[in-house]
Amino acid sequence: MGKSFSEKVYGACLKIPSGKVTTYKEMAIFLKKRKAWRAVGNILGKNRFLVKIPCHRVVKISGEVGGYVLGAKNKIKLLRAEGIRVKNKKVINLSEYLVKAKELMQ
DNA sequence: GTCGTGACTAGCC
DNA sequence: CGGCTAGCCACGA
Numbered sequence: 001m002g003k004s005f006s007e008k009v010y011g012a013c014l015k016i017p018s019g020k021v022t023t024y025k026e027m028a029i030f031l032k033k034r035k036a037w038r039a040v041g042n043i044l045g046k047n048r049f050l051v052k053i054p055c056h057r058v059v060k061i062s063g064e065v066g067g068y069v070l071g072a073k074n075k076i077k078l079l080r081a082e083g084i085r086v087k088n089k090k091v092i093n094l095s096e097y098l099v100k101a102k103e104l105m106q
Numbered sequence: 107g108t109c110g111t112g113a114c115t116a117g118c119c
Numbered sequence: 120c121g122g123c124t125a126g127c128c129a130c131g132a
C-alpha cells in the first residue's frame with residue numbers, strides 16, 4: 001500500500017499482454033480511480049522507465065494511438081510489430097485487441 | 107499550501 | 120463528420 005499512483009500505473013502497463021492494448025480510461029478504472037484518466041496520461045508522459053514499461057500499449061478510447069515520448073511514429077511501429085493494425089494513427093478494430101480493466105486484474 | 111500542466115474524454119454545436 | 124469546451128486528477132515547481 002505504499003505504492004504511489006504512478007507506480008500502480010506502471011504496474012498496470014506491465015500486465016498488458018503483447019499484441020493487446022488498453023486505454024487510458026480502462027487503466028484509470030483498473031486503478032479504482034474512474035475519473036483519473038487525465039492523470040494516467042500525465043504520468044505516462046513523464047515515464048522515466050521507458051525501456052522497461054511497455055506503455056505503447058496504452059491508447060486513446062477513440063482508437064487513436066495518442067502520444068509517445070519517442071514520437072507517435074515509434075509507438076505505431078511497436079504496435080504493428082506486435083500484430084496490431086494501425087492506420088492513420090488509429091488502431092483498427094480496437095475492441096478486438098482491447099484489454100479491459102477487469103481483465104487486467106487477473 | 108496553491109497553481110499550472112497534460113501521452114484524455116464526453117458532450118454539445 | 121469536425122472543432123471547441125468543460126471536467127477531471129496526480130505531480131512537480
